[in-house]
Amino acid sequence: MRYAVLILSFLFLPSLVYAQPYWLKEGVYFKYVAHGDHSVLFVALSNSSIYRGAYGEFFWRVIKIEDDFATVEVVLRGRNLTEEIHNELSHDEGIEKLRELVSPYEKEKPSRLEGICEIYSVRNSTWGEGVVRICNSSFSLEFSNYTYALWVGRSRSIEFVRKTIPEIEKRAIFKINLRDNTLLINGTPMGKNLLFILPEKTYYVGEFLFNLSDQKVTVKKSIVLNDTIIHTPFKTFTPPSLNIQTSMVAFPHGSGGMDVLYYDMSSGILITGFMPASPLWKAFGFSSVVLFNEGSKVKKGEMNGFGMVLKETNADLTMIKPLEGTRISKFFLGLFIISILFLVFMAIIRRE
Numbered sequence: 001m002r003y004a005v006l007i008l009s010f011l012f013l014p015s016l017v018y019a020q021p022y023w024l025k026e027g028v029y030f031k032y033v034a035h036g037d038h039s040v041l042f043v044a045l046s047n048s049s050i051y052r053g054a055y056g057e058f059f060w061r062v063i064k065i066e067d068d069f070a071t072v073e074v075v076l077r078g079r080n081l082t083e084e085i086h087n088e089l090s091h092d093e094g095i096e097k098l099r100e101l102v103s104p105y106e107k108e109k110p111s112r113l114e115g116i117c118e119i120y121s122v123r124n125s126t127w128g129e130g131v132v133r134i135c136n137s138s139f140s141l142e143f144s145n146y147t148y149a150l151w152v153g154r155s156r157s158i159e160f161v162r163k164t165i166p167e168i169e170k171r172a173i174f175k176i177n178l179r180d181n182t183l184l185i186n187g188t189p190m191g192k193n194l195l196f197i198l199p200e201k202t203y204y205v206g207e208f209l210f211n212l213s214d215q216k217v218t219v220k221k222s223i224v225l226n227d228t229i230i231h232t233p234f235k236t237f238t239p240p241s242l243n244i245q246t247s248m249v250a251f252p253h254g255s256g257g258m259d260v261l262y263y264d265m266s267s268g269i270l271i272t273g274f275m276p277a278s279p280l281w282k283a284f285g286f287s288s289v290v291l292f293n294e295g296s297k298v299k300k301g302e303m304n305g306f307g308m309v310l311k312e313t314n315a316d317l318t319m320i321k322p323l324e325g326t327r328i329s330k331f332f333l334g335l336f337i338i339s340i341l342f343l344v345f346m347a348i349i350r351r352e
Contacts, residue, residue, distance in 0.1 A: 020178045021199060021268050023315040024070065029061035030195075030269070030315070032308035033233070034291035040078045041290035042168070043251060045282065051168060053081035056291040058308050060195060063173070069184075070176045072195075076284050078168045087159040094157020098150055101139045105132060172283035183210075183279060190279035191217075194261060197268040203244050210279050212249055213287070217277055220258070221245040229302045230262060230271050233311040240265040249277040251288045260307065267317050272305030 033056065034040060040053035057077040064071040089097065110118035111131075120132040122141070130143035140149040145164040151157065175184040176193045181201065183193040191210020197203070207219045222244045230237045246259040261273035274292060281289045291308035 021196060023267060023269070023317055024062065024065065024178075024196075025315075026062055026065055028315045029059065029313060030310065031312040032058040032270075032272075032291065033311045034293035034308050036294055039292050039294075040081065041276075041288070041292075042078060042081075042286050043288040045285050045287050048086050050084045050086075051078060051081045051165065052084070053078045055079045056308070058291060065178075068178050070178055072174055072176060074172050074174065074280065074283075076168075076170045076289065079166070081165040081168060083161075083163050083165050085159075085161040089157040089159060091152065091155055091157060094150065094152035094159075097157070097159070098137070098139055098152050101150065102134055105134060110134075170284040170286075172280075174280070174283060185279070185283050190282075194259065194275065194278060195270055197242065197263050199268055202242055202265075209246060212277055212279060213251065215249055216247075217249055217259075218247050219244055220247045224265065225262075227301050230305060231302065232272060232305040232309050234313060237264050237271050241271065246277060251276075257288065257290070262305075264317075267315075269313075269315070269317070270310070272307055272309045274307030 035055045037054055038052065040051070040056035042051040044050070055078070057075075059075040059077070061073050062070055063073050105118075105120055108120060111121045112119045114133075117133050117135040120134070121129070122132050123129050124143065124146075127143035127146045130141065130146075133140040133142065137152045138150060140147065147160070147162040149160045151160075172185075175187075176182070176195075177184060177189075178198075181193045181196075181198050183190045191208075192203075194209070202224070203209075203219045203222050205219055205222050207222075209217045209219065211217070222242070225241045225243055226239045228239060228241060230241060242263040242265055244259075244261050244263075248256050248258045250256045257274075257276035259273065259275045259277050261275065262271045263269065264271050272293075274290070276288045276290045278289070281287065293306055293309050
């Protein structure tokens with residue numbers, strides 16, 4: 001019986017203990033940024049809107065840690081954006097809409113002519129002064145910060161809107177299961193969390209991460225870099241780091257992409273990366289989010305961060321103790337205690 005207890009202890013003890021990052025505490029936050037031409041791309045879920053801009057920010061903060069779960073607030077920001085909407089109509093729908101748009105100007109005299117097009121000067125209370133352009137099979141309304149256009153073709157019609165958006169800010173709350181590092185949105189498991197890796201866990205090639213747009217996203221590449229220094233606005237990270245790449249994902253707007261991420265091996269935090277494919281973006285109403293700060297090789301063995309780059313954090317990363325903060329799962333502890341009590345009970349019965 002003593003041997004049985006000993007064997008059972010060895011079987012359950014590995015499951016009793018799991019490690020969480022030593023820096024993971026309530027109030028800890030991370031801010032990643034991307035800036036430069038074409039550094040921001042948000043693709044909406046509900047319509048065909050695409051937002052492009054020159055500055056983006058991704059911020060996340062730990063609100064609470066309780067019962068092996070971390071509750072996290074995430075904020076996504078974009079500034080000086082241009083929203084573009086493309087709608088496809090049938091030929092007949094386009095003709096009908098074109099007639100409606102042209103009708104108010106039929107009795108007006110154009111300001112000037114440009115080839116086969118008539119140009120009318122207009123003023124709008126929101127967009128200011130602009131022009132209306134009417135051609136044989138197209139109509140456009142053009143202001144400095146707003147454009148609407150309709151083109152009617154033989155088999156289909158295209159409707160286009162472009163307007164300036166000063167800023168977009170989206171917020172969401174989700175949880176991370178610290179036992180297996182899975183992401184939960186509204187209580188539903190959405191797949192692996194990619195904001196950090198657990199101390200004892202590195203992703204392996206072929207590992208399943210999550211489903212996205214009915215596609216299985218897996219790890220395509222996982223390499224430990226022992227000879228590369230990564231520069232970020234926050235600090236310079238020395239080796240080793242973990243580089244993972246995911247499988248390609250086709251997005252609803254017709255393009256595709258994959259995640260390319262770099263993690264600090266001593267802490268598990270995300271240093272920098274390109275993450276267009278993530279179930280997290282759905283919580284903001286987007287199918288894909290691209291924050292792309294163009295990186296470059298400084299010299300052999302060194303690189304600047306690219307994608308979204310760590311700019312600021314209050315996490316204490318000075319302790320190089322990946323396994324500090326080891327926790328005991330309540331579920332497995334209870335299971336272990338029940339098993340021991342059962343064996344003791346069986347031993348008493350056998351003695352009687």
